[in-house]
Amino acid sequence: MKGLILCAGKGTRLYPLTRSYPKTLIPVANIPILQTCIEKLTEQNITDIGIVISPSQERIMKDHIGTGEQWGLKLTYIYQHEPKGIADAVKQAEGYINKDSFLLLLGDNLITDSLAKLMLPVTSQISYASLMLTKVDNPHGYGIAEISDHRIVHLEEKPLLPRSNLAVLGAYAFHPLIFKAIAAITPSKRGEYEITDAIQWLINQGHPVPYHITEKQNSDIGTLERWLEANRWMLEEMSPTHRIHETCQLDNCDIIPPVAIAQGCRLKDCVIGPYVSIGADTNIEGCHIENSILLNQTQLKNIPYLIKDTVVGFQSVVAGLQSRGTVTDQ
Numbered sequence: 001m002k003g004l005i006l007c008a009g010k011g012t013r014l015y016p017l018t019r020s021y022p023k024t025l026i027p028v029a030n031i032p033i034l035q036t037c038i039e040k041l042t043e044q045n046i047t048d049i050g051i052v053i054s055p056s057q058e059r060i061m062k063d064h065i066g067t068g069e070q071w072g073l074k075l076t077y078i079y080q081h082e083p084k085g086i087a088d089a090v091k092q093a094e095g096y097i098n099k100d101s102f103l104l105l106l107g108d109n110l111i112t113d114s115l116a117k118l119m120l121p122v123t124s125q126i127s128y129a130s131l132m133l134t135k136v137d138n139p140h141g142y143g144i145a146e147i148s149d150h151r152i153v154h155l156e157e158k159p160l161l162p163r164s165n166l167a168v169l170g171a172y173a174f175h176p177l178i179f180k181a182i183a184a185i186t187p188s189k190r191g192e193y194e195i196t197d198a199i200q201w202l203i204n205q206g207h208p209v210p211y212h213i214t215e216k217q218n219s220d221i222g223t224l225e226r227w228l229e230a231n232r233w234m235l236e237e238m239s240p241t242h243r244i245h246e247t248c249q250l251d252n253c254d255i256i257p258p259v260a261i262a263q264g265c266r267l268k269d270c271v272i273g274p275y276v277s278i279g280a281d282t283n284i285e286g287c288h289i290e291n292s293i294l295l296n297q298t299q300l301k302n303i304p305y306l307i308k309d310t311v312v313g314f315q316s317v318v319a320g321l322q323s324r325g326t327v328t329d330q
């Protein structure tokens with residue numbers, strides 16, 4: 001079985017950050033999402049992985065993720081020239097996948113459940129596709145599955161009138177017959193080739209599509225709110241205590257776990273946490289921060305108010321005029 005991870009979207013909901021930086025490389029609990037996806041596939045002993053990127057991401061992806069040698073993997077980069085939808089991105093990988101079955105991950109999804117149950121119906125040749133579902137509160141924003149008699153009977157992307165609250169997560173197992181299904185579909189109303197339409201094609205041809213409903217944590221990192229939410233649960237999953245890299249220097253700081261502080265950071269007179277991730281080589285002095293993500297090489301100094309529910313971009317420099325504690329409400 002091969003693995004395929006899609007990274008070629010526009011990431012418009014995270015602009016301006018993702019205008020020049022791939023969404024799938026942004027960190028959650030200081031680990032790039034794409035790295036977590038790769039590790040998820042290796043848990044299932046998948047060592048041959050295709051990564052679909054846009055040509056403009058080539059250099060930065062190769063710099064950060066490389067050839068996979070460091071993980072003992074074979075990584076193959078595949079290009080999607082225009083983000084015409086998930087099914088179109090999969091189509092670009094047809095030559096790479098060839099006659100193999102594959103696990104497909106959307107590169108902005110974090111899923112904690114094991115992928116073993118997802119793979120089984122396809123590897124044991126019971127079905128041509130299998131899905132992972134989860135219950136959601138706002139079904140309008142997702143691909144939604146309607147179940148009848150323990151079977152998926154209908155799939156719809158971002159429905160106006162959702163037929164259930166079961167959302168399709170960004171993890172799928174496929175037999176290469178999916179390429180025939182993709183060839184048969186046309187763009188949706190929003191102009192994209194939808195993977196849900198390709199799977200619906202399989203269902204319409206009489207091929208059952210099994211599913212597994214996960215109760216475990218998962219997030220797609222499409223918006224700032226979901227990114228912060230994923231950061232919270234990833235920090236909780238990583239360790240019950242805080243994680244501070246041994247090279248960090250902390251002087252007169254209160255650390256309220258869970259937090260993650262990457263290598264080379266210097267913190268002085270700070271209160272940090274809970275739910276804070278601080279990227280490498282960051283300097284912070286005189287700040288109180290909770291539920292936030294600071295990307296690499298940030299510098300914050302004497303911010304006279306609580307920094308909360310915030311993402312601070314790479315190499316940002318923010319300095320207050322006075323030291324903390326001197327500002328009053330007047």
Ligand SMILES: Cc1cn([C@H]2C[C@H](O)[C@@H](COP(=O)(O)OP(=O)(O)OP(=O)(O)O)O2)c(=O)[nH]c1=O
Pocket residue numbers: 006007008009010011012013014023024052080082083084085086088089106107108109192222
């Ligand atoms: C639409 C699309 C997405 N993808 C990938 C990118 C993401 O990792 C994943 C989910 O994509 P989306 O979040 O649906 O799209 P996006 O990344 O373009 O973001 P936005 O909606 O904010 O503009 O699939 C492709 O590789 N090609 C595509 O054509």
